[in-house]
Amino acid sequence: MSVINVGIIGFGTVGVGTFEVLTKNREIITNRVGMDVIVKKIADLDIKTDRGVEVHHSLFTKDAMDVIDDPDIDIIVELIGGTTKAKEYILKAIERGKNVVTANKALLAECGKEIFEAAERYGSGLAFEASVGAGIPIIGALKGGLSANRIQTILGILNGTSNFILTKMAKEGLFYSQAVQDAVNLGFAEDPPTLDVDGTDAAHKLAVLLSINFGTTAPFEDIYREGIDSLTPDDIRFARELGYSVKLLAIARMLDDRIEARVHPAMIPKNHILANVNSEYNAIYIDGDFVGPNLYYGLGAGKSSTGSAVVADIMNMSRQIRVGLKGSAPPLGHIHPPDKEIMIQPMEELITSYYLKVTALDRPGVLSMISGILGENHIGISSVIQKGRQINGSVPIVMLTHEARESDVQKAVLLLNNLDILTGKTVTIRVEE
Amino acid sequence: MSVINVGIIGFGTVGVGTFEVLTKNREIITNRVGMDVIVKKIADLDIKTDRGVEVHHSLFTKDAMDVIDDPDIDIIVELIGGTTKAKEYILKAIERGKNVVTANKALLAECGKEIFEAAERYGSGLAFEASVGAGIPIIGALKGGLSANRIQTILGILNGTSNFILTKMAKEGLFYSQAVQDAVNLGFAEDPPTLDVDGTDAAHKLAVLLSINFGTTAPFEDIYREGIDSLTPDDIRFARELGYSVKLLAIARMLDDRIEARVHPAMIPKNHILANVNSEYNAIYIDGDFVGPNLYYGLGAGKSSTGSAVVADIMNMSRQIRVGLKGSAPPLGHIHPPDKEIMIQPMEELITSYYLKVTALDRPGVLSMISGILGENHIGISSVIQKGRQINGSVPIVMLTHEARESDVQKAVLLLNNLDILTGKTVTIRVEE
Numbered sequence: 001m002s003v004i005n006v007g008i009i010g011f012g013t014v015g016v017g018t019f020e021v022l023t024k025n026r027e028i029i030t031n032r033v034g035m036d037v038i039v040k041k042i043a044d045l046d047i048k049t050d051r052g053v054e055v056h057h058s059l060f061t062k063d064a065m066d067v068i069d070d071p072d073i074d075i076i077v078e079l080i081g082g083t084t085k086a087k088e089y090i091l092k093a094i095e096r097g098k099n100v101v102t103a104n105k106a107l108l109a110e111c112g113k114e115i116f117e118a119a120e121r122y123g124s125g126l127a128f129e130a131s132v133g134a135g136i137p138i139i140g141a142l143k144g145g146l147s148a149n150r151i152q153t154i155l156g157i158l159n160g161t162s163n164f165i166l167t168k169m170a171k172e173g174l175f176y177s178q179a180v181q182d183a184v185n186l187g188f189a190e191d192p193p194t195l196d197v198d199g200t201d202a203a204h205k206l207a208v209l210l211s212i213n214f215g216t217t218a219p220f221e222d223i224y225r226e227g228i229d230s231l232t233p234d235d236i237r238f239a240r241e242l243g244y245s246v247k248l249l250a251i252a253r254m255l256d257d258r259i260e261a262r263v264h265p266a267m268i269p270k271n272h273i274l275a276n277v278n279s280e281y282n283a284i285y286i287d288g289d290f291v292g293p294n295l296y297y298g299l300g301a302g303k304s305s306t307g308s309a310v311v312a313d314i315m316n317m318s319r320q321i322r323v324g325l326k327g328s329a330p331p332l333g334h335i336h337p338p339d340k341e342i343m344i345q346p347m348e349e350l351i352t353s354y355y356l357k358v359t360a361l362d363r364p365g366v367l368s369m370i371s372g373i374l375g376e377n378h379i380g381i382s383s384v385i386q387k388g389r390q391i392n393g394s395v396p397i398v399m400l401t402h403e404a405r406e407s408d409v410q411k412a413v414l415l416l417n418n419l420d421i422l423t424g425k426t427v428t429i430r431v432e433e
Numbered sequence: 434m435s436v437i438n439v440g441i442i443g444f445g446t447v448g449v450g451t452f453e454v455l456t457k458n459r460e461i462i463t464n465r466v467g468m469d470v471i472v473k474k475i476a477d478l479d480i481k482t483d484r485g486v487e488v489h490h491s492l493f494t495k496d497a498m499d500v501i502d503d504p505d506i507d508i509i510v511e512l513i514g515g516t517t518k519a520k521e522y523i524l525k526a527i528e529r530g531k532n533v534v535t536a537n538k539a540l541l542a543e544c545g546k547e548i549f550e551a552a553e554r555y556g557s558g559l560a561f562e563a564s565v566g567a568g569i570p571i572i573g574a575l576k577g578g579l580s581a582n583r584i585q586t587i588l589g590i591l592n593g594t595s596n597f598i599l600t601k602m603a604k605e606g607l608f609y610s611q612a613v614q615d616a617v618n619l620g621f622a623e624d625p626p627t628l629d630v631d632g633t634d635a636a637h638k639l640a641v642l643l644s645i646n647f648g649t650t651a652p653f654e655d656i657y658r659e660g661i662d663s664l665t666p667d668d669i670r671f672a673r674e675l676g677y678s679v680k681l682l683a684i685a686r687m688l689d690d691r692i693e694a695r696v697h698p699a700m701i702p703k704n705h706i707l708a709n710v711n712s713e714y715n716a717i718y719i720d721g722d723f724v725g726p727n728l729y730y731g732l733g734a735g736k737s738s739t740g741s742a743v744v745a746d747i748m749n750m751s752r753q754i755r756v757g758l759k760g761s762a763p764p765l766g767h768i769h770p771p772d773k774e775i776m777i778q779p780m781e782e783l784i785t786s787y788y789l790k791v792t793a794l795d796r797p798g799v800l801s802m803i804s805g806i807l808g809e810n811h812i813g814i815s816s817v818i819q820k821g822r823q824i825n826g827s828v829p830i831v832m833l834t835h836e837a838r839e840s841d842v843q844k845a846v847l848l849l850n851n852l853d854i855l856t857g858k859t860v861t862i863r864v865e866e
Contacts, residue, residue, distance in 0.1 A: 021581050021723050031648065032580050034768025129578055135724035137578020144577065145562055145570020147465050148454050148744035215464065273730060276709045283728075290454050291568035291741040295716075297706060297728035308724040311581035322768070323761045329752065335467025 004037045004318040007067035009089055010080030011044035011060075014103055014130070016051045017307025018077060022314070023053075029311070033318045041067045068093050075317050077310060078102040083110055090115060094124040099326065101313040103130035103306055109207035112217040116331045125320065126331040127313035132205040133158065133282045135305035136298040137312065142212045142286075143333040149288030151213050155268075155432065156250040158205040160280035160300040161189045161196035162228050166236070166246060166265075167278045173233045188280050199225035199248065199263035206250040206261060209284070213252075214342050215334025218261070222344040226264035235357060235427055238385060238398045239267050242355070245275035249432060258343035260350060267355055267431045348407035353382070353431040355400055356409075358416055359424035362395045366421055370397065373419075377412040379404040394423040400431065437470045437751040440500035442522055443513030444477035444493075447536055447563070449484045450740025451510060455747070456486075462744070466751045474500045501526045508750050510743060511535040516543055523548060527557040532759065534746040536563035536739055542640035545650040549764045558753065559764040560746035565638040566591065566715045568738035569731040570745065575645045575719075576766040582721030584646050588701075588865065589683040591638040593713035593733040594622040594629035595661050599669070599679060599698075600711045606666045621713050632658035632681065632696035639683040639694060642717070646685075647775050648767025651694070655777040659697035668790060668860055671818060671831045672700050675788070678708035682865060691776035693783060700788055700864045781840035786815070786864040789832045789842075791849055792857030795823050799854055800830060806852075810845040812837040827856040833864065 006022070008015050022029065022039055030036050039059060047060040061067065068076060068089060076093040078100060080086050086107050093100050095118070102108070108115065108131055119126040129139045133156075142151070157163050161183055168179035180197070183189035195201045203223045210218035228248050239246050244267035253260040268275050273295050277283040282300025287293050299305040320326060330337070356374075360366045371381060380402035387396055401409070413426045439455070441448050455462065455472055463469050472492060480493040494500065501509060501522060509526040511533060513519050519540050526533050528551070535541070541548065541564055552559040562572045566589075575584070590596050594616055601612035613630070616622035628634045636656045643651035661681050672679050677700035686693040701708050706728050710716040715733025720726050732738040753759060763770070789807075793799045804814060813835035820829055834842070846859045 017723070025581055025583060025722070028583060029581060031769040031771065032767050135578070135721075136727060137574045140573060140578040141570045144749060145568070145573040145742060145745045147748055148458055148462060148741050150458060150461060271709075273706075273709055276704075276706055288568075288741065289458070290450070290737040290744075292732045292735075292738050293730075294569060295728065295730035297726075297730070299725045302725075304723040305725050308581050308721065309578060311723075312578045315580055316577060319762065319768075323758055325756055325758065328756045334465050335752075335755070336464040338464065 002035055004035050004075065004321060005040040005073045006037060006075045006077060006314055007041045007043070007070060007073040008039060008077045008079060009043045009064045009067055010078065011042050011051065012079065013303045014306045014310065015042070015044070015079045016053055017303035018079065018310045019053055019055065020304070021307040021311040029315060033315050034322050035318055037314060037318055040073055041070055043067045064089050068096060068098065073098065074321055075099045075101060075314055077314065078104060079310070081106065083107050087111055087115070091118055094118045094122050094126070097122055097124055099125035099317045101127050101310055101317070103128065103310060105131040105201070105204040105208055108211070109204035109220040112211055116217060119327065119331050123327040125317050125327040127317060128208065129313050130306045130309035132208050133284060133296065133298065133300045134302060135308040136282060136284065136296050136300065137309070138209070138284050138296050139212055141296060142209065146286065146288055146291060146294070147333070149291050151286055151288050152254050153287040154206070154209055154250070154252040155274060155285040156202065156206060156209070157247055157274060157277050157283045158202040158250045158300065159196050159248060160282055161193050162248040163277065163282070164188045164280045165197065166228060166248065169231065169233050170236045170240070170245065175233060176229055176231060197229055198227035202248060202250040202263045206252060206263060210252055210261060210342060211332055215332045215337040216342060218342050219344060222261065224262040224264065224347040228265050230427070231265055234396065235429065238357065239355060239429070240270070241385065242383065242400060243270055244268060244431065245270055246429065247274065251432065255345065258345050261344045262347060262350070265429055267429050269433065348410070350406040351403050353401050353403050354409055355398070355429040355431060357427040358397045359394050359422065360397060361393055361421045361423060362390050363421065367397060369419065369421065370416060373415050374401070374412050377408040379408055379412055435468055437468050437508065437754060438473040438506045439470060439508045439510060439747055440474045440476070440503060440506040441472060441510045441512060442476045442497045442500055443511065444475050444484065445512065446736045447739045447743065448475070448477070448512045449486055450736035451512065451743045452486055452488065453737070454740040454744040462748060466748050467755050468751055470747060470751055473506055474503055476500045497522050501529060501531065506531070507754055508532045508534060508747055510747065511537060512743070514539065516540050520544055520548070524551055527551045527555050527559070530555055530557055532558035532750045534560050534743055534750070536561065536743060538564040538634070538637040538641055541644070542637035542653040545644055549650060552760065552764050556760040558750050558760040560750060561641070562746050563739045563742035565641050566717060566729065566731065566733045567735060568741040569715060569717065569729050569733065570742070571642070571717050571729050572645055574729060575642065579719065579721055579724055579727070580766070582724050584719055584721050585687050586720040587639070587642055587683070587685040588707060588718040589635065589639060589642070590680055590707060590710050590716050591635040591683045591733065592629050592681060593715055594626050595681040596710065596715070597621045597713045598630065599661060599681065602664065602666050603669050603678065608666060609662055609664060630662055631660035635681060635683040635696045639685060639696060643685055643694060643775060644765055648765045648770040649775060651775050652777060655694065657695040657697065657780040661698050663860070664698055667829065668862065671790065672788060672862070673703070674818065675816065675833060676703055677701060677864065678703055679862065680707065684865065688778065691778045694777045695780060695783070698862055700862050702866065781843070783839040784836050786836050787834045787842055788862040788864060789834065790860040791830045792827050792855065793830060794826055794854045794856060795828045796854065802852065802854065803830065803849060806848050807834070807845050810841040812841055812845055
């Protein structure tokens with residue numbers, strides 16, 4: 001039996017996870033793939049720290065080029081992350097005709113065009129199942145089982161850290177900063193968890209999903225991003241009273257000649273299957289024209305779940321190598337990619353319904369003044385909660401609007417915030433039905 | 434550009450759905466596959482009935498062998514169902530070296546060994562994504578994105594008809610027979626829906642999933658089956674009061690040297706993601722040693738969802754044909770299948786906890802008599818609800834047990850049912866935590 005040699009660049013959490021999957025499940029991997037898949041070299045700047053796994057010292061090198069230039073290595077696994085060194089190494093591996101596996105969503109979202117084109121030019125395989133939803137095989141589903149569909153909607157809970165924080169806030173009534181602290185203490189968040197909570201990480205992942213769906217790179221910089229740091233337990237409680245859960249959603253909707261692509265906190269009905277995705281779990285809800293609504297759910301991060309996806313890619317490539325193919329399918333899965341680019345609708349043109357919380361002095365005529373401003377800006381109200389509990393003479397007025405235009409809502413909020421009867425900033429949360 | 438010719442045998446609901454996907458999404462299919470995929474022949478005994486789709490009459494034949502023997506046809510799609518004619522046609526197509534796509538779970542579960550071996554012998558491709566969960570790409574996930582894992586647990590809601598009926602019973606308090614009638618009227622069930630509600634259909638699908646997981650056919654006849662027809666709205670309500678939902682579950686658990694494989698009504702905690710899978714939706718919950726808990730959710734039946742999966746298989750085969758491969762992977766995805774067979778644990782050895790509802794005369798000492806019988810049979814009680822509402826002097830006594838052995842529970846139930854203080858049959862529902 002012949003052997004597939006794998007080289008790992010970056011031996012952090014995911015690198016160790018990948019190594020553990022390959023070693024602990026070696027027998028089933030061999031049976032399924034038909035070849036023995038072994039790690040031949042591991043590159044990391046730190047080759048001293050004990051990672052709790054047994055690795056023969058001869059596998060280690062400090063120089064990633066030792067891995068890339070090893071003629072016996074068939075598959076290079078890039079797990080250092082970031083968009084500088086990782087990009088350089090991946091491009092070098094591709095140029096040498098190596099198959100490449102990566103979990104690097106930032107790189108694929110921000111420099112995808114260059115990477116994908118290089119892979120096609122050199123006929124190198126490039127796989128990245130682990131880049132979205134870790135072990136959830138969503139990229140495989142889009143390229144495979146769902147590929148007969150025109151995807152109409154993607155709703156993703158794509159960042160486990162922010163979902164953990166929101167779940168804590170919802171279940172325990174914690175403030176954002178307290179929930180972040182809990183997440184940091186439990187190892188679910190970096191300190192500070194900026195890219196997780198500001199929507200950047202989820203937007204990276206949404207860009208990767210869109211690229212697969214359309215067969216061409218998505219313009220990452222045009223994806224609207226808004227984080228969860230200004231949400232309060234009050235808003236989450238009011239949302240629940242109105243029948244909704246609050247999630248950080250990555251949303252794509254295919255319109256006629258362009259798409260919506262945005263990441264922000266959103267309210268979804270409590271009985272929606274996505275509303276039941278809690279804690280560190282991720283889920284991707286996809287509606288296709290024939291398949292209908294589908295959901296994919298699992299742990300969206302972590303050593304083992306991410307390692308599971310990295311090794312699935314390695315196995316898939318090994319199967320191809322076994323039958324004599326390499327890079328037979330382009331990385332985005334379209335043999336004839338489209339000529340036109342993905343056009344993302346400017347955020348101000350979004351039409352959706354909104355949750356608005358206005359905090360105002362408890363005086364006669366306040367509600368009429370507020371609804372007047374909304375009305376002048378073409379925003380209709382579908383329900384109102386005015387809570388009795390005055391705090392220093394102020395009351396929160398919570399409203400759900402009918403469908404309205406984002407630019408109108410932003411304008412109305414500016415006008416509201418300038419009223420001297422307002423005692424706090426107006427909160428808006430978009431609603432996804 | 435060259436062309437992939439497809440032949441469809443069986444032009445019922447799923448056949449029409451498959452044709453619709455191929456024609457309506459022809460452009461995206463061509464772009465993704467790199468070849469034009471067209472339907473060249475359709476065989477059905479009835480070639481007169483208008484199915485609401487435009488098909489040129491020259492495509493039709495009454496003789497399936499016209500399709501199988503057409504040298505231009507690359508992929509044969511079997512959609513007639515059943516285990517007689519379908520088997521004959523599939524084997525003939527395989528013998529002629531054709532690629533075969535089928536949605537036929539009954540055939541794969543009951544005659545899989547013969548079919549899979551023939552496909553390997555003749556090097557024919559054989560794909561069956563549509564056989565489990567219709568458009569949910571669960572087979573692709575097991576063969577692909579999850580394939581680095583040792584799967585430990587499968588919990589499936591695999592029959593949409595019975596899930597629709599149970600949801601109706603739970604949400605509207607209907608009796609079983611009323612809910613069945615609603616399902617029939619709405620087109621979610623055949624009349625009578627025997628194989629759907631007695632667990633056979635779900636067991637067929639579980640057998641297919643187990644075959645993929647282990648790389649060898651599962652012994653379908655050893656899968657325990659119990660239907661939903663004896664459930665009452667009372668039991669569903671009591672379950673809810675105890676914090677559970679009742680679902681028809683297909684369950685597989687991998688033990689050391691054998692597995693549990695069973696289909697029966699089961700109680701699952703209300704906050705389990707599976708408990709939120711309602712109406713005609715299906716879902717498969719899979720726990721793998723590295724990936725952790727995963728869920729796959731979608732419409733598990735119907736023209737379009739099933740057509741989506743059939744066409745995904747056609748596309749995948751077309752991609753292989755384009756690069757010159759055919760039948761390169763065995764149908765169960767294991768290059769080296771195991772020598773040993775799948776051993777299913779006898780049902781009487783199952784250890785789990787149970788819901789018991791005993792209906793007895795409301796007399797002093799009854800509870801002690803019942804708990805005495807349970808205790809003598811090594812069954813411990815973890816909670817009891819005794820409801821005040823007497824009906825003709827009887828009260829239901831609802832209990833949750835600690836983990837107990839199935840054979841002990843069956844023995845205790847027999848003893849209980851022989852007590853003359855009992856006024857109704859004892860109901861048992863197994864609990865999945």
